[in-house]
Amino acid sequence: MNLHEYQAKELFARFGLPVLPGQVAASPEEARDIAASIGGTVVVKAQVQVGGRGKAGGIQLARTPDEAFHKARQVLALTIKGLPVRRVLVTQAADIARELYLAIVLDRGRKLPLVMLSAEGGMDIEEVARTRPERIVRRPVPLDGIRPFQARSLLKPLLGDGRLVAQAAEVLLKLWRLYHDSDCTLAEINPLAVTADGRVLALDAKVILDDNAEFRHREWTTWRDPEEETPGARMARERGLSYVKLDGDIGCVVNGAGLAMATMDLIKHYGGEPANFLDVGGSSSPEKVTTAIQIITGDAAQGQGIRALLFNIFGGITRCDDVANGIVQALERAPLQVPLVIRLTGTNEEAARKILAAHGLTATTRMDEGVRTAIAKAQEVTA
Amino acid sequence: MSILIDRGTRLIVQGITGRDGAFHTRQMLDYGTRVMGGVTPGKGGTEVHGVPVFDSVAEAAAETRANASVIYVPAPFAADAILEAADAGIGLIVCITEGVPVREALAAFHHVAGMRERDGKGRPRLVGPNCPGLISPGVSKVGIVPGTICKTGPVGVVSRSGTLTYEVVHQLTEAGLGQSTCLGIGGDPIVGTSFIDALELFEADPQTRAIALIGEIGGSDEEEAAQFIRRRVKKPVVAFVAGQTAPPGKRMGHAGAIISGGSGTAAEKMAAFEAAGIPVARTPSEIPALIGEALGRRRAPRSRATTKPAPGRKAMAQGASRNGKRRGGSRARTGTRSRSGSARAPRRATRGRSRAG
Numbered sequence: 001m002n003l004h005e006y007q008a009k010e011l012f013a014r015f016g017l018p019v020l021p022g023q024v025a026a027s028p029e030e031a032r033d034i035a036a037s038i039g040g041t042v043v044v045k046a047q048v049q050v051g052g053r054g055k056a057g058g059i060q061l062a063r064t065p066d067e068a069f070h071k072a073r074q075v076l077a078l079t080i081k082g083l084p085v086r087r088v089l090v091t092q093a094a095d096i097a098r099e100l101y102l103a104i105v106l107d108r109g110r111k112l113p114l115v116m117l118s119a120e121g122g123m124d125i126e127e128v129a130r131t132r133p134e135r136i137v138r139r140p141v142p143l144d145g146i147r148p149f150q151a152r153s154l155l156k157p158l159l160g161d162g163r164l165v166a167q168a169a170e171v172l173l174k175l176w177r178l179y180h181d182s183d184c185t186l187a188e189i190n191p192l193a194v195t196a197d198g199r200v201l202a203l204d205a206k207v208i209l210d211d212n213a214e215f216r217h218r219e220w221t222t223w224r225d226p227e228e229e230t231p232g233a234r235m236a237r238e239r240g241l242s243y244v245k246l247d248g249d250i251g252c253v254v255n256g257a258g259l260a261m262a263t264m265d266l267i268k269h270y271g272g273e274p275a276n277f278l279d280v281g282g283s284s285s286p287e288k289v290t291t292a293i294q295i296i297t298g299d300a301a302q303g304q305g306i307r308a309l310l311f312n313i314f315g316g317i318t319r320c321d322d323v324a325n326g327i328v329q330a331l332e333r334a335p336l337q338v339p340l341v342i343r344l345t346g347t348n349e350e351a352a353r354k355i356l357a358a359h360g361l362t363a364t365t366r367m368d369e370g371v372r373t374a375i376a377k378a379q380e381v382t383a
Numbered sequence: 384m385s386i387l388i389d390r391g392t393r394l395i396v397q398g399i400t401g402r403d404g405a406f407h408t409r410q411m412l413d414y415g416t417r418v419m420g421g422v423t424p425g426k427g428g429t430e431v432h433g434v435p436v437f438d439s440v441a442e443a444a445a446e447t448r449a450n451a452s453v454i455y456v457p458a459p460f461a462a463d464a465i466l467e468a469a470d471a472g473i474g475l476i477v478c479i480t481e482g483v484p485v486r487e488a489l490a491a492f493h494h495v496a497g498m499r500e501r502d503g504k505g506r507p508r509l510v511g512p513n514c515p516g517l518i519s520p521g522v523s524k525v526g527i528v529p530g531t532i533c534k535t536g537p538v539g540v541v542s543r544s545g546t547l548t549y550e551v552v553h554q555l556t557e558a559g560l561g562q563s564t565c566l567g568i569g570g571d572p573i574v575g576t577s578f579i580d581a582l583e584l585f586e587a588d589p590q591t592r593a594i595a596l597i598g599e600i601g602g603s604d605e606e607e608a609a610q611f612i613r614r615r616v617k618k619p620v621v622a623f624v625a626g627q628t629a630p631p632g633k634r635m636g637h638a639g640a641i642i643s644g645g646s647g648t649a650a651e652k653m654a655a656f657e658a659a660g661i662p663v664a665r666t667p668s669e670i671p672a673l674i675g676e677a678l679g680r681r682r683a684p685r686s687r688a689t690t691k692p693a694p695g696r697k698a699m700a701q702g703a704s705r706n707g708k709r710r711g712g713s714r715a716r717t718g719t720r721s722r723s724g725s726a727r728a729p730r731r732a733t734r735g736r737s738r739a740g
Contacts, residue, residue, distance in 0.1 A: 143493055258547030261629060264629070314550050
């Protein structure tokens with residue numbers, strides 16, 4: 001789960017990291033009130049989870065509460081990289097002397113958390129990594145954590161001044177505590193600012209949480225942004241299915257994540273466009289299958305619609321007859337408006353075919369054939 | 384032969400009394416795996432499918448002389464189960480459980496890796512978590528891979544996926560290409576056994592004559608594998624990468640299958656394999672033909688090699704890499720070591736399908 005900046009800053013504050021006072025607003029009026037209560041110059045920041053907010057006009061300075069009102073109205077009207085801005089963070093402005101980059105990220109290759117530090121703060125760090133990799137210091141963190149002296153020695157070359165080093169080291173140690181205790185896979189401060197009056201501040205915050213650890217963090221559910229989810233995505237999450245909506249017109253229901261990706265790829269390979277990724281899981285019950293159809297058709301009803309629905313099931317642990325029963329039940333509940341193509345192979349395949357045949361449905365055994373048929377049928381619908 | 388498991392594998396099942404544990408214990412017994420015991424704390428003294436249940440791995444290991452363990456316990460307890468197996472002296476630990484938090488997975492990984500380093504004989508080894516386990520057809524299976532789709536033969540299969548592995552194995556079997564061992568290393572960002580570990584094992588296994596590597600988006604394990612193959616693997620390898628159409632920043636089912644910060648894309652991984660001279664299948668159904676071709680080439684090149692005795696893999700790979708660049712648009716993208724390979728590959732793929740019937 002990716003947190004919004006305002007959520008990440010709440011988490012930062014809880015761990016004692018230096019963030020400036022601020023609050024999230026959903027309307028220009030709220031933004032004005034927050035600006036008034038903070039006093040002085042504020043920054044109005046779009047709360048969307050993409051980089052390049054500043055360039056897109058999503059970060060604005062406001063000197064008065066009225067200006068905050070107007071700037072918030074502007075920013076709330078933006079759509080940045082396809083994401084409509086629904087909230088703004090109104091936060092105190094800082095007098096920035098220097099901007100650094102500081103992050104702790106899971107390094108999958110080393111299999112350790114990694115501290116990344118750069119003097120080129122405020123920039124797109126991926127761009128820095130590509131063009132000036134030598135400007136980023138990387139230091140793996142042993143599993144027992146970072147020691148204060150290590151934090152200081154890491155920061156000394158960048159900051160020089162002992163008081164700044166001490167402050168920044170404190171930030172790094174707290175960031176590590178947050179990364180560890182909150183089960184993050186990324187905790188990033190960009191920029192970590194040094195102000196003109198010698199303070200070290202986290203002016204932005206980006207946090208990615210390890211979804212697998214959600215069971216021990218009850219507060220995470222409150223951070224989930226319902227507006228960011230399609231109805232289908234919400235349903236998938238609540239029912240425990242993996243689902244990602246895409247832009248194409250061929251819906252696919254597949255058992256297993258790898259096979260689901262390969263199915264999408266094969267649709268594209270044969271000239272079609274997948275409408276989604278959907279993994280119905282290893283032990284697919286009829287209920288899961290009906291849910292899967294509801295997810296795809298529900299989301300499709302909102303957008304451009306799908307033109308064919310493809311089932312690709314490799315029965316191992318999944319029983320093909322369970323899937324067939326699910327398909328039949330789903331169709332009885334709500335007939336499909338688009339062609340249905342079924343590929344089934346493996347465990348209880350014969351029983352599945354009988355169930356389908358009794359309802360006038362057929363299934364192929366080959367993945368390539370199923371995909372090509374689905375594309376052909378989708379094209380017929382178009383024509 | 385096979386890798387990691389053979390007829391001497393004596394298995395215990397951690398979480399044997401759970402739904403999945405009990406179900407797959409039955410499946411493994413039916414396949415002929417020597418399931419010696421099970422472990423569920425508090426249920427010692429009972430039986431599941433005639434298999435004795437113990438309260439701890441240490442007791443089970445002492446009673447049964449088990450040398451392998453498979454873990455089906457729920458995610459919050461899976462890392463503890465791995466550590467318990469390692470501390471009880473189990474040599475092969477296969478964690479099927481999905482949903483283990485990264486923090487615990489890291490701790491378990493380093494604990495096991497540290498023990499293995501001290502051991503010096505490669506024990507214990509962790510496979511997974513979030514994996515289907517492994518099967519050596521006709522010999523033993525540990526995990527959840529369906530035995531019916533496999534057949535004994537010369538192909539080593541290693542994959543980050545579950546059902547996609549079954550799909551590929553099934554197609555290999557139908558094409559008459561049996562397997563030495565099919566190993567699922569798992570779809571999590573942190574897993575105990577990497578592609579490189581698996582390649583090293585397959586390279587040393589006399590039964591394995593060709594290797595199918597099935598990767599997916601996320602991380603850089605495939606890129607590292609490509610480098611490793613170029614330097615250290617003499618047996619032919621065919622690669623496939625799932626997720627060519629996956630959007631960045633979205634988790635595609637597996638915790639580890641995510642393109643983050645623009646890296647970990649299928650395109651990068653396919654390019655890495657091609658640059659190392661490794662044929663890359665564009666679709667799963669191209670894999671059997673490419674493997675068949677690789678097996679054929681493995682026997683044939685003696686004659687070709689006469690111009691250049693013991694052709695260095697590196698030299699060949701570089702040749703192929705140059706080749707690959709020139710033929711960037713080639714549809715089948717075989718990046719093969721034989722010069723004419725790219726051009727001929729589509730026809731071979733067709734033949735492979737018809738053979739698969």
